[in-house]
Amino acid sequence: MSSSTATAFCAILQGMEQHTLSKPSRQLSPEKAEAILGGAMQEFLACGYAATSMDRVAATAGVSKATVYSHFLDKEGLFKALIEQLVQKKFRSIFGPVEDQHLQGNPRATLTQIANNVLDSGMGDSQYVNFMRLIMGESGRFPELARTFVRNVEASACQFFKQYLHNNAEVLQLPDPEASGRIFIGALVHYLIVQEMLHGKDIMPMERDRLIDSLIFHICPRSCSAK
Amino acid sequence: MSSSTATAFCAILQGMEQHTLSKPSRQLSPEKAEAILGGAMQEFLACGYAATSMDRVAATAGVSKATVYSHFLDKEGLFKALIEQLVQKKFRSIFGPVEDQHLQGNPRATLTQIANNVLDSGMGDSQYVNFMRLIMGESGRFPELARTFVRNVEASACQFFKQYLHNNAEVLQLPDPEASGRIFIGALVHYLIVQEMLHGKDIMPMERDRLIDSLIFHICPRSCSAK
DNA sequence: TAAACACTAAACTATACAGTCTAGTGTTGC
DNA sequence: GCAACACTAGACTGTATAGTTTAGTGTTTA
Numbered sequence: 027m028s029s030s031t032a033t034a035f036c037a038i039l040q041g042m043e044q045h046t047l048s049k050p051s052r053q054l055s056p057e058k059a060e061a062i063l064g065g066a067m068q069e070f071l072a073c074g075y076a077a078t079s080m081d082r083v084a085a086t087a088g089v090s091k092a093t094v095y096s097h098f099l100d101k102e103g104l105f106k107a108l109i110e111q112l113v114q115k116k117f118r119s120i121f122g123p124v125e126d127q128h129l130q131g132n133p134r135a136t137l138t139q140i141a142n143n144v145l146d147s148g149m150g151d152s153q154y155v156n157f158m159r160l161i162m163g164e165s166g167r168f169p170e171l172a173r174t175f176v177r178n179v180e181a182s183a184c185q186f187f188k189q190y191l192h193n194n195a196e197v198l199q200l201p202d203p204e205a206s207g208r209i210f211i212g213a214l215v216h217y218l219i220v221q222e223m224l225h226g227k228d229i230m231p232m233e234r235d236r237l238i239d240s241l242i243f244h245i246c247p248r249s250c251s252a253k
Numbered sequence: 254m255s256s257s258t259a260t261a262f263c264a265i266l267q268g269m270e271q272h273t274l275s276k277p278s279r280q281l282s283p284e285k286a287e288a289i290l291g292g293a294m295q296e297f298l299a300c301g302y303a304a305t306s307m308d309r310v311a312a313t314a315g316v317s318k319a320t321v322y323s324h325f326l327d328k329e330g331l332f333k334a335l336i337e338q339l340v341q342k343k344f345r346s347i348f349g350p351v352e353d354q355h356l357q358g359n360p361r362a363t364l365t366q367i368a369n370n371v372l373d374s375g376m377g378d379s380q381y382v383n384f385m386r387l388i389m390g391e392s393g394r395f396p397e398l399a400r401t402f403v404r405n406v407e408a409s410a411c412q413f414f415k416q417y418l419h420n421n422a423e424v425l426q427l428p429d430p431e432a433s434g435r436i437f438i439g440a441l442v443h444y445l446i447v448q449e450m451l452h453g454k455d456i457m458p459m460e461r462d463r464l465i466d467s468l469i470f471h472i473c474p475r476s477c478s479a480k
Numbered sequence: 481t482a483a484a485c486a487c488t489a490a491a492c493t494a495t496a497c498a499g500t501c502t503a504g505t506g507t508t509g510c
Numbered sequence: 511g512c513a514a515c516a517c518t519a520g521a522c523t524g525t526a527t528a529g530t531t532t533a534g535t536g537t538t539t540a
Contacts, residue, residue, distance in 0.1 A: 074390060091520095159392060162450060163301065163389060180453060202463060205459065205467035208440065213440050224389070225392065225396045229404050230435075232431070240433055241432075244472065285486085317487065318488095327528080487536085492530080494527100497525085497526075500522080501521085501523100506518100507516085509514085510511100510512085
């Protein structure tokens with residue numbers, strides 16, 4: 027992991043609490059906890075918060091209902107623990123593979139690769155699409171979870187991007203790298219939302235390379251070397 | 254309404270069905286139907302689909318539960334009717350005030366005004382934010398409603414934008430106006446999602462004018478007249 | 481006047497759910 | 511052996527829900 031993402035990683039601990047039982051009652055097996063979170067993931071991602079039943083979570087996890095309640099305080103606590111785990115997983119899957127050496131080439135090629143990485147991490151991944159549905163759908167009832175998501179995924183991505191643009195300031199000539207970063211990330215995430223989450227592929231079709239090419243065209247001045 | 258939006262308006266009829274009762278039983282009062290949709294709007298927007306109860310919808314609407322079921326087939330039918338009504342309302346509120354004469358100035362000023370219009374129609378409007386939460390949160394369980402939204406709101410916006418860029422091709426010099434339109438709209442919508450829907454204002458603060466200025470910088474070549 | 485019907489309040493059915501409790505099994509540590 | 515305890519299956523409580531039904535009111539139409 028690059029040094030620029032290390033600072034962002036610290037942010038993961040912000041806004042995270044324990045949603046398991048307060049008394050750390052001695053020997054609760056971590057395997058069961060993982061199984062419960064696995065069942066919760068399947069059910070919450072498929073049905074949403076309100077329509078998920080704790081009986082079904084227990085059954086899917088292959089665990090008794092009493093065990094669920096011995097590991098987690100209640101439905102809300104299990105849900106919060108799950109979302110925080112998923113946010114961490116997503117953070118790692120996006121920023122784990124980013125290595126500094128990949129950022130040394132000419133900006134055109136590097137930006138193209140970054141854009142492809144962002145889209146790869148979301149397009150066609152129905153689990154991640156459902157995760158975004160859940161975060162957005164419940165952001166009114168669980169504002170703190172939405173903030174955790176923003177802190178760890180959105181803000182980290184924009185921070186990383188801003189840093190990259192800033193490091194290449196002399197060749198890219200951008201007056202406001204932070205705003206440009208948000209435009210870049212925003213255009214990609216919006217593409218993902220419309221095409222995948224909202225089933226817009228057939229209604230407003232667009233090849234991803236077309237979007238990316240245009241994005242590079244707008245970000246890189248003509249003086250940049252061709253790809 | 255401009256002529257360019259007139260064609261898009263026809264799209265509103267696509268993918269719309271009747272979710273009221275099939276038999277058009279004679280005299281169901283439209284006032285009651287409106288009241289029911291009003292109650293449904295309050296409840297569904299506040300609680301989401303699964304957590305909304307039909308008893309509460311009836312109470313909020315000031316109507317008996319039996320009347321709800323005489324106007325709408327079931328909970329799902331009421332929900333679909335509501336979403337389609339809201340999509341139409343949103344379509345009109347965005348594209349109603351757009352008049353062709355406002356599109357004649359220099360591109361820099363016009364694009365700034367369009368961007369401000371897009372943000373005005375969403376920022377600070379908690380009803381619209383909740384509407385997006387509902388559409389996105391339920392897009393897995395109600396894909397057809399998500400498509401209705403894409404057809405009428407997202408696609409219309411991009412179509413309108415593409416048309417504008419295309420009409421000003423000689424001064425803007427964009428190789429792919431459609432892709433540029435999606436970048437423009439996408440950056441704005443993503444900003445709205447992060448700041449408002451996901452409560453990211455304090456975590457990644459950014460003045461809207463900063464984003465818009467950067468957007469204009471990237472879309473308009475330097476040869477454009479200054480604002 | 482009488483039938484038709486939109487509407488109401490309230491009871492009703494059947495189901496589902498969150499969370500608890502009981503009785504009991506297997507394992508671990510003393 | 512025994513106490514502690516993580517875990518299980520399943521019963522149980524109280525509440526909430528979607529949708530129906532019943533009995534009755536007021537209004538419209540013929």
